[in-house]
Amino acid sequence: MITFSKDKLDQVAEIISHYPEGKQKSALLPVLHIAQNEFGGWLDVPVMDYVASLLKLEPIEVYEVASFYSMYNLKPVGKHVFEVCQTGPCMLNGSDDIIDYIKQKLNIGVGETTTDGLFTLKTVECLGACGYAPMMQLGKTYREHLTKEKVDAIVEECTQISLTP
Amino acid sequence: MQRMSKKLLLKNANVPGIRQYDVYRREGGYVGVEKALKMQPEAIVEEVKKSGLRGRGGAGFPTGMKWSFLAKPEGVPRYLVCNADESEPGTFKDRYLMEFIPHLLIEGMIIASYALGSNNSYIYIRGEYDWVADILQEAIAEAKQNGWLGKNIQGSGFDCEMYVQRGAGAYICGEETALLESLEGKRGNPRIKPPFPAIKGLWGCPTVVNNVETIAAVVPIINEGGEAYAQIGVGKSTGTKLISACGNINKPGVYEIDMTISVEEFIYSDEYCGGIPNGKRLKACIPGGSSVPILPANLLLTTAKGEKRMMNYESLSDGGFASGSMMGSGGFIVLDEDQCIVRHTYTLARFYRHESCGQCSPCREGTGWMEKILLNIEKGKGKISDIDLLWDIQRKIEGNTICPLGDAAAWPVAAAIRHFRDEFEWHVNNPDKCLTENYGLRHYADAIHVPA
Ligand SMILES: Cc1cc2nc3c(=O)[nH]c(=O)nc-3n(C[C@H](O)[C@H](O)[C@H](O)COP(=O)(O)O)c2cc1C
Ligand code: SF4
Ligand code: FES
Numbered sequence A: 001m002i003t004f005s006k007d008k009l010d011q012v013a014e015i016i017s018h019y020p021e022g023k024q025k026s027a028l029l030p031v032l033h034i035a036q037n038e039f040g041g042w043l044d045v046p047v048m049d050y051v052a053s054l055l056k057l058e059p060i061e062v063y064e065v066a067s068f069y070s071m072y073n074l075k076p077v078g079k080h081v082f083e084v085c086q087t088g089p090c091m092l093n094g095s096d097d098i099i100d101y102i103k104q105k106l107n108i109g110v111g112e113t114t115t116d117g118l119f120t121l122k123t124v125e126c127l128g129a130c131g132y133a134p135m136m137q138l139g140k141t142y143r144e145h146l147t148k149e150k151v152d153a154i155v156e157e158c159t160q161i162s163l164t165p
Numbered sequence B: 001m002q003r004m005s006k007k008l009l010l011k012n013a014n015v016p017g018i019r020q021y022d023v024y025r026r027e028g029g030y031v032g033v034e035k036a037l038k039m040q041p042e043a044i045v046e047e048v049k050k051s052g053l054r055g056r057g058g059a060g061f062p063t064g065m066k067w068s069f070l071a072k073p074e075g076v077p078r079y080l081v082c083n084a085d086e087s088e089p090g091t092f093k094d095r096y097l098m099e100f101i102p103h104l105l106i107e108g109m110i111i112a113s114y115a116l117g118s119n120n121s122y123i124y125i126r127g128e129y130d131w132v133a134d135i136l137q138e139a140i141a142e143a144k145q146n147g148w149l150g151k152n153i154q155g156s157g158f159d160c161e162m163y164v165q166r167g168a169g170a171y172i173c174g175e176e177t178a179l180l181e182s183l184e185g186k187r188g189n190p191r192i193k194p195p196f197p198a199i200k201g202l203w204g205c206p207t208v209v210n211n212v213e214t215i216a217a218v219v220p221i222i223n224e225g226g227e228a229y230a231q232i233g234v235g236k237s238t239g240t241k242l243i244s245a246c247g248n249i250n251k252p253g254v255y256e257i258d259m260t261i262s263v264e265e266f267i268y269s270d271e272y273c274g275g276i277p278n279g280k281r282l283k284a285c286i287p288g289g290s291s292v293p294i295l296p297a298n299l300l301l302t303t304a305k306g307e308k309r310m311m312n313y314e315s316l317s318d319g320g321f322a323s324g325s326m327m328g329s330g331g332f333i334v335l336d337e338d339q340c341i342v343r344h345t346y347t348l349a350r351f352y353r354h355e356s357c358g359q360c361s362p363c364r365e366g367t368g369w370m371e372k373i374l375l376n377i378e379k380g381k382g383k384i385s386d387i388d389l390l391w392d393i394q395r396k397i398e399g400n401t402i403c404p405l406g407d408a409a410a411w412p413v414a415a416a417i418r419h420f421r422d423e424f425e426w427h428v429n430n431p432d433k434c435l436t437e438n439y440g441l442r443h444y445a446d447a448i449h450v451p452a
Helices: A006-016 A024-038 A045-054 A059-066 A088-092 A095-106 A148-163 B021-026 B031-037 B041-051 B063-068 B093-100 B102-116 B130-145 B176-183 B212-224 B226-231 B263-268 B297-301 B341-355 B361-378 B384-397 B405-429
Strands: A080-085 A119-124 A136-138 A141-143 B078-084 B118-125 B161-166 B207-211 B240-247 B253-258 B282-286 B331-336
Touching: A006 A024, A024 A045, A024 A059, A024 B161, A045 A059, A080 A095, A080 A148, A088 A095, A088 B240, A088 B331, A088 B341, A095 A119, A095 A148, B021 B102, B021 B130, B031 B102, B031 B212, B041 B063, B041 B102, B041 B212, B041 B226, B063 B102, B063 B207, B078 B102, B078 B176, B078 B212, B093 B102, B093 B130, B093 B212, B093 B240, B093 B253, B102 B118, B102 B130, B102 B161, B102 B207, B102 B212, B118 B130, B118 B176, B130 B161, B176 B207, B207 B212, B212 B226, B212 B240, B263 B282, B263 B297, B282 B297, B282 B405, B341 B361, B341 B405, B361 B384, B361 B405, B384 B405
Parallel strands: A080 A119, B078 B118, B078 B207, B118 B161, B240 B331
Antiparallel strands: A080 A136, A136 A141, B240 B253, B282 B331
């Protein structure tokens, strides 16, 4: 059965305490973030149903929110998700070349995952790092001023993380 | 009255350890809260009015006035919500402020909460700024430990709690009513206004939504007084403004300017952007974030009247949309002579299509249509009539939608065609060449004839 650890349940309770009585629906976005982190990097239907039951919502209220926001994955993704910004300011600084390089290096297209399940490549729109372009989001961090060499190093770093148990 | 220094927000941003409470306090932090708590809330609103501060989120609405519109029905809570959604392409100033000097925002939030009577205030931050949310949370915890948040702050009788809420990837949640919907745990669909948030905002209660930089600016206003703040700058562009500069410049980054310098100085001086890399020439610039009109080099540096264009609200919009642009959010995007206006405009159209919430058909359909046509032209598959079609589509979006995202999507396309039509035509007429070559600088930097 899908359930949060005690620790996460406490975190959810703390988040709900931010809002007035009866407004626990406001906790939906933060709780979906936690759920996605806890349950494999994406939101499967049973996970969303669990979140609905936690917050006393109808499942549809959760689905419609999960499908609206780009950070929620409704399909499985690789262990490391490269989210490369492709909007104007990044494009001016060579984001197209970086995207091409990653495609070639990982041998996948945009939106695809490597067969070993390690990497997913996504293109995203402006992440608020335009002055440090080209850039991508990787988990909680931003990787900025990307070059081919930096991409190589990031791929290596991720591979190492996945090798260490 | 003393003339204030030019840097009000980022003056201490480089002090080692300023992210921590102790250092921030040692450098004069939270003195603004001490001062504010001894004032009547209305007197704070008065100071903000006197300062002439205009909202830094993009629309430039006078902050003091906005605060005075807040409804105050008996027994109904009021809310202050800080808009830290920052998703307008070219804009990354709020992130800088929050990342490097988070206590400045927290201090401003406490003062504003007291002035507005908000006992529970929220900072809604874009979901991708995950680590910045952690920094803010840390700062809030420190402020609370030191008695600046919680019950009966510094013995004033005022209670205030502050929370950080992360979004989850949606530019539209920067629009204030979409933000409130999102904060209520819903899709970010903008609400029809009126009612305005000042009357019916978060959970139906009176709410003020302000940008990060706006709220931070309240700290120097309270410290030095509204009049002293208003002395900086010119006309209705008072105080300082954060500009995030990017694109083809030597020194991209976030700069605090007082609004008396020229655009030319901003681009070429070493204090700011440091010029354009590799000795290339300036072709165009979007001075206030992706939503505002792009200008060719000549109109950027000089107004149609032949005056030097300055980095302030009035001068940037001089000439209206025919020959001017806007200060917007302060996202300053520079394009050098080798950049293709069609391709750049296409990426922006794609952005707006991606971010449209889909409620209004002109925006939902129009943004997708514009993106497709622009891609065709960019790829050498366009027709001359497509350029006119683009013009028509953007006209039909503008003003016909629930929220200003429609306009924001229309303006960049309109301005690109208005000023760079010959580049679009060149793409159509040179379908092969446009795949390997750029149109280049051409006449875009030539001096403009000013009628006597
Ligand atoms: C599509 C759209 C996106 C917006 N994004 C932001 C944003 O990211 N940050 C922001 O402060 N204001 C944004 N705004 C403006 C807000 O609606 C609102 O005017 C602003 O937060 C008010 O704060 P201010 O008066 O302090 O500027 C956006 C507006 C629109 C229409
Ligand atoms: S203009 Fe666009 S983003 Fe705004 S409400 Fe309409 S469809 Fe949504
Ligand atoms: S355009 Fe890529 S981070 Fe803004």
